[in-house]
Each structure stands twice: as structure tokens, then as C-alpha cells.
Amino acid sequence: MTNIRYHITILALLLLSMVQGYAQSSNIKNVTKSVFTLTTFNKDGSIHASSKGFFIGNKGEAVSLLTPFKGAASAVIVDGNGNKYPVTGMWGANELYDICKFRAGTSSTPAPLAQTPACTGAKTFLVDYSIKANATTPLAVAKVEKFNQTFNYYVFDKTIAESAIGAPICNSNGQIIGIAQLSADGTTVHATDVRLVNEFKTTGLSLSDPILKTTGIRAILPTDEQQALLMLMMSTEQCDSLTHAQYVDDYIQAFPKSPEGYSTKALMLVGANKYEQADKLMAQSIANCTKKDEAHSNYAKVIFQKEIYHGQDAYPAWSMDKAMTEAQEAYKINPSPIYQHQIAQIVYAKGEYKEAYKQFMDLTKTSLRNGELFYEAAQCKQQLKAPQTEIMALLDSAIAVCPRPLTSVAAPYILARAYAYDENKEWRKALADYNQYDTLMLGRVDHFFYYTRYKCELQIRQYQQALTDIARALILNPQEPTYYAEMSSLQLRVRRFDDAFETARRCTILAPEFSDGWLLLGLAQKERNQKEEAKKALQKAKELGDTRAEEYLKKL
Structure with a gap:
């Protein structure tokens, strides 16, 4: 009887071991579904680099080494079924630990991340794949080092094939602990804690991130609306027109109730003379946006821009009167001085300078009071051929209401006063304003400014300064x-x-x-x-x- 019990016990233990082994094998096998091959390309379409990577989310969220992306213009991933998908954006990267998080244009099967770190001596598995067969390599943790107080840096007991670099390393439960990396001499396998990628999030300033700028893969639009808007604005200056257009479309898709995306795209359409498309888009903005006043105001702005810069192009549905109607509708919904200002600018653009002057001056008595209002009032007086003393008084006021100490905010009004002094042959006063403008702009001026100041300096025989300024103009525009x-x-x-x-x-x-x-x-x-x-x-x-x-x- 005892002998029978002994054999039953042994059989039970064997069965339990088999079940556990099967469960372990199944967990690790599931990780292979998340593994893919990453290939990056140069601008000419030639292959730049290749490595493995893996999904950590079901919407294409993926992790790989940063190195293959450096200097690359584009990238694709190929999954275990041979399907190819483009890499569409980058969340972030760490250059020191050679790891990045990006998005591929597909839904995906993720592998879970381990929340408990592996310890020295723990048995782990490198999970790779080929289209023909899966490949799992057992690795023992030889050493664990802490970094950033929270994360682990693992060193393992053996080396791996170079083709497996970037593949996930998981524990026996099929949870990923790190990304496979190879030492420079190829003798040691190590891994950066994959939890590090949870810290990778884009912000409005990500376009200036020096690490992300090493790759042609664009940064992903932030999920926070204000940060996304900042990135949208920065993309105007820092990205090519195609990439900027992609950010605009992303913004509209992510924030369909926000008016900024619609107006930005509409202005792009206006620049391409696609007025009907812009009109339909702004109608969509008014229908979708929560803040109807902003939507109507932006519609007025788009029409205004078209009439000012493309007035020669006929589009009967738009006119300054239509812009006025939209601006007045915005003011009707929300009687803000900002919309009053927009109305006054449209009145000025229609050539009604006397009425525009009155409206600008009325606005100086509101909370909006600023230098721009006095400057615009001065422009009205100039159009009305008012005495120079009246124009100068308004320009003085434009500067006087600017915050102290003066900053670049006051620079346009100081330059306008310099032009006025110059035209009135008060060259020493003009030169003083030109110099102050140059100081406030921290030297960020164009060749025409230096040429203008040069001519002023000639009038008062400041020849050395004049020689310096005409030389600066030449440096900035050597083809003139x-x-x-x-x-x-x-x-x-x-x-x-x-x-x-x-x-x-x-x-x-x-x-x-x-x-x-x-x-x-x-x-x-x-x-x-x-x-x-x-x-x-x-x-x-x-x-x-x-x-x-x-x-x-x-x-x-």
C-alpha cells in the first residue's frame, strides 16, 4: 500500500511539473506574437539598419533600440506573419541606454511588462522569431545594477546572435523585463529595464528634443491639448510643409471640438488657393467646436487673410463683409474686446479709416489696452493725412503702454517711430530708435534694417557706423x-x-x-x-x- 502511494505521489509531481512546464512554455510562446523585425531606411530608399523590436500595446505601441533610427528617414516593421507596417511616430528615447518607444501603423498583440524585477541567478528567456520558426534562448541573470533609482540594468551569462538584438527578454511568466543588447565586443548580453519607456511622453517642445531630431521619424502629437497646440505651432517653423500638414490632421482628429486645428488647415488651403475646401472646413469647425465664438472668429480670420493676401482671386462666397459678419457673430456670442478688435481691423481693411480710428481708440479704454491699438490708430491717422504731431503722439503712446523694462514686444512700435522720425528728417532721433530696436531684437534683424539704418547714419555723417551696417546688410544678402x-x-x-x-x-x-x-x-x-x-x-x-x-x- 505504501509503495502504491509513493508511485501515485511521484506521478502527481510529474504531472504537476508537466502542467507548469506547459504553462511556462505557453506564456513564453505568447510573447513571440509581439516580436517583429524593424528595418529603417535612408532618404534614397536604401536600407539604413535593422534590428528586432516588440509591441507593448494593442495600438501599435512598440519598443526597440534607438540606434537603428539614428540618421534614418523612415522605417517599417515586419511581424511574425510577414505583414509589413510603417512606423508612424516616436514617443521618446534614451540615448544612453539605447532604447526608444514608437508607434507602428497597425493594431498589435502586446506582451506584458514585468512589474517585479528579476534578481541575480533568475532564469529568463530571450524571445526571438523567424518567419519559419520561433526561437527561445534561456539566459541566467549574472548581475543586476540599479539606475535612476527605479530601473534595472541586467547582465546575462551568455552571448546571443547579432540578429536577435532588440528582441525582448522575459521571465518564466512571459513578462518582459528588458530589451536585448550586445556589448561592443559581442561577448556579453545585457538589457535595459523596459519599464523605462513608460516615462517616454511627447510634449509641445519635443520637436526641439536633440535626441528625437536625430531621426526622420516625427514625434507623436501629445495627448494633452495645450501641449499638442504648442507642438502644432512649433511645427510651422521646425518642420517641412508635409510634416506640418500631418500634425494639423492629427490635431483635428485628436481634438475635433477645438477650433485651432480647423483654422490652421483652412489657412493652409487658402495658401493653396483651395477656397471652397477651406470654406467647407470652417463650416465643419462651427458645427463641431464647443466654443462657437472662437470658431466664428477663426472663420473671420481665414476670410480676412484671403481677402488681404489673395484679394485678386475671385471667390464670391467670401468678402470683407462676410468676415465682418462672422466677427460680429463671435462678439454676439461672447462680447469680448478681442472680437471688437477683430471688427476694427476689418473696418480698417475696408478703408473706413475714420471709423476704424474711433474703434481702436475706444478699445484703449478697455482691458485690452496695449501698444498695438495705439499703433493701429496711428496708421489710421496716417491714412487720413493727419498732422505728423498727431501720428507721433500715438506712436509715443504705443511705446509708453508697453511693459517696463522694454522687450521685443515694444520693438515694432519703436521701429515705426524710427521710420516716422526718418521721414520727418529728424535723423538723430530716428537713429536712437533704430539702435534701441536693434538692442531689443538682440541682433535678430534682416538686411533691409541694416540698409535703412545705414542711410540714416549717412545723413548725420556717422560714416564708420554706416560702413559697419552696409557690411552687415551685405553679409545677410550677398546677392544684392x-x-x-x-x-x-x-x-x-x-x-x-x-x-x-x-x-x-x-x-x-x-x-x-x-x-x-x-x-x-x-x-x-x-x-x-x-x-x-x-x-x-x-x-x-x-x-x-x-x-x-x-x-x-x-x-x-
Whole structure:
């Protein structure tokens, strides 16, 4: 009897072991459904790199090494059934630990992440696959190191094939603990704790993330609406037009009740002269958006932009009157000074300057009071041919209401006052404003500004400063022959004849049909006692129609 009980006990233990082994095998086998091959490509379509990766969510959320993405323009994944899907976006990455989280354009079968870390000596499994067969390799944890106080860095007891890099390493319950990585010499397998990817989330500033900028895969739009809006705005400056358009579509899909996505796309359609499509989109915005006042105001803005910049294109459904109707509807829903301001701007655009002036000045008595209102009132006065003193008083007010100390917010009004002083021949006052504008803009100005200030400096004989500014204009726009001619002329005036010669010579090379260059070249050669060469240059200027050249030729 005892012997029978013994055999029954042994049989039960064997059966239990088989069941546990089957369960273990089944759990690990399920992980293989999440594994795929990642291939990245260069811009020309050639293969850039390849590795394994795995899904951790059912909507294409995936993990792989970061290295294959660096320098790549696009990527695809191929799952265990041979199906190919594009990589559509990146959530984040850690360069030090060579891991990233991205999204593939497919639904997916995820593998669970282990919430309990593996300890030294624990038995784990590398789960790889090939289209023909699954491949599971047992690995023992040789060492565990902590990083960032929370996560584990695993080192294992053997090496693996290079083709398995990026595959998941899981525990006996089929829960992933890390991503397979190979040491530089190929002798050691290690793994970064896969839980690290839970920290990868995009923000509005992700387009400036230096790590994400190493790949052509675009950052995924944040789930927070304000962060998503910030990314949408930044994509205007930091992305090409196609990528920006993708962000706009993503934003509309993610936030269908928000008006910003619709108006942004409508303005893009206006830029492409697709007015009917823009009109339908803005009607959709009004129907879908929760904030109806913003939707109507944005509709007015889109029409306004079309009428200002594409007014020559006929689209009967739109006009300044239609823009006015939409802005008034926004104000009717929500009587905000912002919408009053929009109405005043439309009145100005219609050429009703007296009424626009009244509305702008009325707004200065509201909570909206700011420099822009006084500046716009000054523009009305300018259109009405008001005395210069009235215009200057309004420009002074525009600057006076700006926060102190002055910042770039005040810069446009200071520049406008500089232009007004310049036009009124008050050059020293104009130069003071030009200099303050330059300071507030921290040097972020264009070549035309330097050319304008150069001409002002000439009027008060500040020749050294003028030479510096015309040189800056040239650096920013080296293809403008007028700048070479202006510099050469001033160099002649201050008796820098060799410099004047060289500048004029470059001008004639850049623009051989520009008579000023030849005239100045001839004058510089004359001062250098190169009379024969001077005659040839002046004769060329004469042939190009410069009437001054004849007088100089007579004096040679």
C-alpha cells in the first residue's frame, strides 16, 4: 500500500511539473506574437539598419533600440506573419541606454511588462522569431545594477546572435523585463529595464528634443491639448510643409471640438488657393467646436487673410463683409474686446479709416489696452493725412503702454517711430530708435534694417557706423548689387580707394549689367591712378545708360 502511494505521489509531481512546464512554455510562446523585425531606411530608399523590436500595446505601441533610427528617414516593421507596417511616430528615447518607444501603423498583440524585477541567478528567456520558426534562448541573470533609482540594468551569462538584438527578454511568466543588447565586443548580453519607456511622453517642445531630431521619424502629437497646440505651432517653423500638414490632421482628429486645428488647415488651403475646401472646413469647425465664438472668429480670420493676401482671386462666397459678419457673430456670442478688435481691423481693411480710428481708440479704454491699438490708430491717422504731431503722439503712446523694462514686444512700435522720425528728417532721433530696436531684437534683424539704418547714419555723417551696417546688410544678402554699390560709394567718400575698388569689382562680377558697379569701379580706378582702366569701366557704365559716366570721362 505504501509503495502504491509513493508511485501515485511521484506521478502527481510529474504531472504537476508537466502542467507548469506547459504553462511556462505557453506564456513564453505568447510573447513571440509581439516580436517583429524593424528595418529603417535612408532618404534614397536604401536600407539604413535593422534590428528586432516588440509591441507593448494593442495600438501599435512598440519598443526597440534607438540606434537603428539614428540618421534614418523612415522605417517599417515586419511581424511574425510577414505583414509589413510603417512606423508612424516616436514617443521618446534614451540615448544612453539605447532604447526608444514608437508607434507602428497597425493594431498589435502586446506582451506584458514585468512589474517585479528579476534578481541575480533568475532564469529568463530571450524571445526571438523567424518567419519559419520561433526561437527561445534561456539566459541566467549574472548581475543586476540599479539606475535612476527605479530601473534595472541586467547582465546575462551568455552571448546571443547579432540578429536577435532588440528582441525582448522575459521571465518564466512571459513578462518582459528588458530589451536585448550586445556589448561592443559581442561577448556579453545585457538589457535595459523596459519599464523605462513608460516615462517616454511627447510634449509641445519635443520637436526641439536633440535626441528625437536625430531621426526622420516625427514625434507623436501629445495627448494633452495645450501641449499638442504648442507642438502644432512649433511645427510651422521646425518642420517641412508635409510634416506640418500631418500634425494639423492629427490635431483635428485628436481634438475635433477645438477650433485651432480647423483654422490652421483652412489657412493652409487658402495658401493653396483651395477656397471652397477651406470654406467647407470652417463650416465643419462651427458645427463641431464647443466654443462657437472662437470658431466664428477663426472663420473671420481665414476670410480676412484671403481677402488681404489673395484679394485678386475671385471667390464670391467670401468678402470683407462676410468676415465682418462672422466677427460680429463671435462678439454676439461672447462680447469680448478681442472680437471688437477683430471688427476694427476689418473696418480698417475696408478703408473706413475714420471709423476704424474711433474703434481702436475706444478699445484703449478697455482691458485690452496695449501698444498695438495705439499703433493701429496711428496708421489710421496716417491714412487720413493727419498732422505728423498727431501720428507721433500715438506712436509715443504705443511705446509708453508697453511693459517696463522694454522687450521685443515694444520693438515694432519703436521701429515705426524710427521710420516716422526718418521721414520727418529728424535723423538723430530716428537713429536712437533704430539702435534701441536693434538692442531689443538682440541682433535678430534682416538686411533691409541694416540698409535703412545705414542711410540714416549717412545723413548725420556717422560714416564708420554706416560702413559697419552696409557690411552687415551685405553679409545677410550677398546677392544684392545695390549694397555693393553703396559700400563702394561710401568707401570712396572716406578715401578707402583700394577697398572701394575691390567692392566695385565684386559688384560688376555679381551684376555685369548694373551700371552703378562699373561707374564706381571707374571712379576707384581713377583714384588709384589707373586711368586707362578707369576709362574702360566708365565707358561700360555709359553704354549701360548711366548719364553720369560722360561727365567723369571728360575729366580724365
